Amino acid sequence: MFKRLTVVLLAALALTACDRVDPNSPLGKRKAIFKDMLKTSEDMGGMLRGRLPFDGLKFAEGAIRLDSLAHAPWEHFPQVRDEGDSSARAEVWQRQERFHDLARQLEGVTGELVESTRTQPLDPAQLKAPMAKVEAACKACHSEFRNH
Template identity: 80%
Template sequence: MFMRSTVALLAALALTACDRVDPDSPLGKRKAIFKDMLKTSEDMGGMLRGRLPFDGAKFAQGAVKLDGLAHAPWQHFPQVRDAGASSARAEVWQRQARFQALARELEGATGALLAVTRAQPLQAAQLQAPMNKVEAACKACHNEFRNH
C-alpha cells in the first residue's frame, strides 16, 4: 500500500511540475512582465477610482515603472510561436504588423501618462484621461490577440 501511495504521489508531483513555465524562456519572461504591468496598472487605477488612497508620488513612480514595462515584453515574442501554456493567440504570429502597431500604441499611451505626471502637484482628475488611454490600449491588444 505504501508503495502504491508513493508512486501515485510522485506521478502527481511530476505532472504538476510539467505545467510550470520556465521563467528564463521567452514565454516565462513575457508572462512575468505582463503580470508586473497588471499589478502596477491596477494599483494606479485603484488610486484614481478610490480603491486606494491617492498618493501623487507613488502614482508618478508607477507611471515610470509602467512605461518601462510597456517597452519590455515585445522582445520576448519569438518569430515562431513557442510551446507552452500561453494566453497569446496564434494571430500574434500571423498578424505581426497589427500586433506591433498595438504595442506601439501602448508605449505611446504610457509615455503620455508619464509626461503628465511630471507636472506637480499631481491631481487625480488630470490623470484619469491618460490612464484611461493606457487601459484602452491594453484592452485593444487583449481583444485581438489574447485568449481569455
Template identity: 60%
Template structure:
C-alpha cells in the same frame, strides 16, 4: 494502527513522501520555463497588470492615493511597456500561449498596438509629473493606457 500511534520517524517519513509527491505532481502540471520567450513575456505582463491595477485602484478609490507611488508606478509601467514585444519570436513556438496566431500573421498591426501602449505609458509618465497631483489629469492618461491594453487583448489575446 492510526497515524498518531505510529512512531514519529515513520509519521515524518510519510508526511515527507506525501509532500514530495505533491510537489512532483504540481511541477509536472504544465509549468512554463521562466527563461522561455513565453515565460519571459508572461512575467512582464503579470508585472504590468499588478502595477496598473495598483495605479487604477488609487484613481478609483480602492487603494489610498499616494502621488509619489503613482508617479513611480507610471515610470515602472512605461519601462515594462517596452519589454514584452522582444519575447515574441518571429515564428510562433509550440507552447500554451494566450496569444492568438494573429500575433505572428499580422505583425504590422501587432507592432502598431504595441507602439500605442508605449506612447500611452509615456504620456502617463508626463501626466504624473504635474504637481500637485490631480486625478482629473491622471485619470484620462491612465484610461488611455488601459484602452491600449484592451485594444491589443481584444485583437490578439485568446481568452
C-alpha cells in the same frame, strides 16, 4: 499503504511540475512582464477609483514602471509561435505588423502618462484620462490578439 501514498503524491507533484513555464523561455519572460504590468496598472487604477488611497509619489513611480514595462515584452515574441500554454492567439504571428502597431500605441500612451505625472502635486482627476488611454490600449491589443 504508506509507500503507495508516497508514490502517488510524488507522481502528482511531478505532473504538476510539468505544466510550468520555463521562466527563462520567451513565453516565461513575457508572462512575467505582463503580470508585472497588470499588477502595476491595477494598483494605479485602484488609486484613481478610490479602491486604494491616492499617493502621488507612488502613482508617478508606477507610471514610470508601467512605461518601462510597456517597452519590454515585445522582444520576447519570437518570429514563429513558441511552444507552451500561451494566451496569445496565432494572429500575433500572422499579423505582426498590426501587433507591433498596437505595441507602439501602448508605449506612446504610457509615455503620455509619465508626462502627466511631472507636475506635482498630482491631481487624481487630471490623471484619469491618461490612465484610461493606457487601459484602452491594453484592451485593444487583448481584443485582437489574446485568448480570453
